[in-house]
Amino acid sequence: MISQTWKIMALLPILAAVAFLLFDIPFKPSVNQCTLYPYSHYWIGSKRIVTPKGVISGAVEIKGGKIVSVLHEDQWQKDVRSVQIIDYGNAVIMPGLVDVHAHLDDPGREEWEGFPSGTRAAVAGGITTLIDMPLNSFPSTVSEETLGLKLQAAAGRIYVDVGFWGGLVPENALNASALEGLLKAGALGLKSFMCPSGINDFPMTDIGHIKEGLLVLAKYKRPLLVHAEIPQDDGVNLENKDDADDVRSYNVYLKSRPASWEEAAIKALLTVSKDTRTGGPAEGAHLHIVHLSDARSSLELIKEAKKSGDSVTVETCPHYLAFSAEEIPDGDTRFKCAPPIRDAANKEKLWAALTDGDIDMLSSDHSPSVPELKLFSEGDFLRAWGGISSLQFVLPVTWSYGQKYGITLAQLASWWSEKPAKLAGLSLKGAISIGYQADFVVWEPEAEFHLDENHPIYHRHPNISAYIGSRLSGKVLATFVKGNLVFKEGNHALPCGSPILATA
Numbered sequence: 001m002i003s004q005t006w007k008i009m010a011l012l013p014i015l016a017a018v019a020f021l022l023f024d025i026p027f028k029p030s031v032n033q034c035t036l037y038p039y040s041h042y043w044i045g046s047k048r049i050v051t052p053k054g055v056i057s058g059a060v061e062i063k064g065g066k067i068v069s070v071l072h073e074d075q076w077q078k079d080v081r082s083v084q085i086i087d088y089g090n091a092v093i094m095p096g097l098v099d100v101h102a103h104l105d106d107p108g109r110e111e112w113e114g115f116p117s118g119t120r121a122a123v124a125g126g127i128t129t130l131i132d133m134p135l136n137s138f139p140s141t142v143s144e145e146t147l148g149l150k151l152q153a154a155a156g157r158i159y160v161d162v163g164f165w166g167g168l169v170p171e172n173a174l175n176a177s178a179l180e181g182l183l184k185a186g187a188l189g190l191k192s193f194m195c196p197s198g199i200n201d202f203p204m205t206d207i208g209h210i211k212e213g214l215l216v217l218a219k220y221k222r223p224l225l226v227h228a229e230i231p232q233d234d235g236v237n238l239e240n241k242d243d244a245d246d247v248r249s250y251n252v253y254l255k256s257r258p259a260s261w262e263e264a265a266i267k268a269l270l271t272v273s274k275d276t277r278t279g280g281p282a283e284g285a286h287l288h289i290v291h292l293s294d295a296r297s298s299l300e301l302i303k304e305a306k307k308s309g310d311s312v313t314v315e316t317c318p319h320y321l322a323f324s325a326e327e328i329p330d331g332d333t334r335f336k337c338a339p340p341i342r343d344a345a346n347k348e349k350l351w352a353a354l355t356d357g358d359i360d361m362l363s364s365d366h367s368p369s370v371p372e373l374k375l376f377s378e379g380d381f382l383r384a385w386g387g388i389s390s391l392q393f394v395l396p397v398t399w400s401y402g403q404k405y406g407i408t409l410a411q412l413a414s415w416w417s418e419k420p421a422k423l424a425g426l427s428l429k430g431a432i433s434i435g436y437q438a439d440f441v442v443w444e445p446e447a448e449f450h451l452d453e454n455h456p457i458y459h460r461h462p463n464i465s466a467y468i469g470s471r472l473s474g475k476v477l478a479t480f481v482k483g484n485l486v487f488k489e490g491n492h493a494l495p496c497g498s499p500i501l502a503t504a
């Protein structure tokens with residue numbers, strides 16, 4: 001009897017090994033596949049850590065996904081010994097980028113991008129939080145129910161934390177309880193268009209809709225983001241163009257959407273943004289103008305409104321800072337976006353406005369489509385999809401093109417992390433400070449690379465990006481989301497990002 005028991009006991013390791021092979025998971029030590037560095041308490045160090053108090057040499061302590069201390073080198077060497085640390089040497093540790101304007105087209109148009117490829121590209125580019133636009137997916141996010149569909153589509157498929165803007169459209173704009181349903185369900189704010197959006201189920205709003213929307217947003221202290229262009233008679237009407245040369249001409253496209261369209265929209269917006277002033281009927285709401293292209297009269301109007309106390313901010317995008325109309329080849333619809341990329345002198349003014357603080361922040365406006373809709377063989381600027389594909393490249397693009405203007409790491413962190421986090425109401429993101437979530441990008445600003453077919457690009461359709469063929473400076477080494485090392489030198493952890501829903 002005893003010897004039988006011993007025989008069984010002797011067999012146990014073999015049985016365990018067989019079970020291990022057959023059933024795999026239960027016998028493995030638990031490995032956290034959400035991270036490529038499975039420690040919940042550790043440090044990351046470097047000679048260049050970008051904090052709100054300046055760029056320091058030292059280390060950041062991470063525990064349970066949060067930043068628990070930030071130490072200067074001298075303090076760090078004195079007080080801390082034998083800990084788990086990743087030493088990044090001379091590489092820069094910055095807060096992860098917060099992209100408040102991206103179209104991931106999921107659900108409904110996953111063949112354009114989708115949450116998995118979009119957020120894989122985002123982390124590879126140092127973006128740790130992304131706010132998804134309510135249009136280009138199908139259906140558009142314009143109700144509590146359609147926000148629910150976004151959450152379903154994102155579940156288990158996102159590599160970064162993702163929040164959602166809801167859509168302000170004629171159907172819900174005058175219906176306060178519908179808007180409140182969307183906001184209560186967690187939309188971080190609303191977005192509307194003052195011109196046709198290119199998407200049938202996302203119609204444009206007029207200033208009356210926007211005024212009403214702001215009143216509802218005031219109650220929830222959330223922003224309204226507006227695509228500010230109103231069609232004017234002075235645009236060359238491309239719809240009447242049938243000459244093949246004309247539709248391939250970038251200049252004709254540019255003239256079809258002149259700066260007066262932006263100016264008209266912003267003028268109209270400023271008649272309602274005054275409601276957001278202290279004591280005004282929409283106090284608590286905020287107006288954010290997306291992707292400003294016109295750095296002349298439109299910008300002057302925004303500056304005036306800010307001076308008057310309106311709660312207003314404005315963003316521009318890397319493509320308006322990198323390219324100018326003069327250099328866009330005819331027929332190259334990779335560069336088609338709205339508002340259009342304007343002349344070189346305008347680009348200089350955009351940079352000046354950004355470095356002077358008149359433009360508050362940057363966003364990608366990553367708006368891809370399937371390559372067929374870019375109509376590359378015809379090169380038809382009239383009918384091609386309008387939208388620039390850029391998500392993975394925004395950090396090196398901003399840095400590379402900003403060299404000429406002497407931009408600093410602190411400015412990058414302000415434009416790409418701190419200000420956008422504030423716009424989206426994310427109080428624990430956007431800075432390397434104690435108590436904040438441990439969202440970082442680790443990168444080498446000086447490392448140059450050629451963006452060609454050999455470069456790993458995670459966008460669903462790499463070839464539609466206007467940046468392919470560029471030489472850029474600034475290589476992302478690693479990206480951390482809430483303490484998880486989610487990207488490291490071409491490798492991704494599993495998609496363990498969280499949806500971000502507004503609560504208060």
Ligand SMILES: NC(=O)N[C@H]1NC(=O)NC1=O
Pocket residue numbers: 103135136197198199227336337338339367386387388
């Ligand atoms: N629908 C959509 O994504 N439109 C965007 N594309 C673009 O170039 N500007 C936009 O507003």
Ligand SMILES: [Zn+2]
Pocket residue numbers: 227290291338
């Ligand atoms: Zn837009």
Ligand SMILES: [Zn+2]
Pocket residue numbers: 101103133365367
């Ligand atoms: Zn957009």
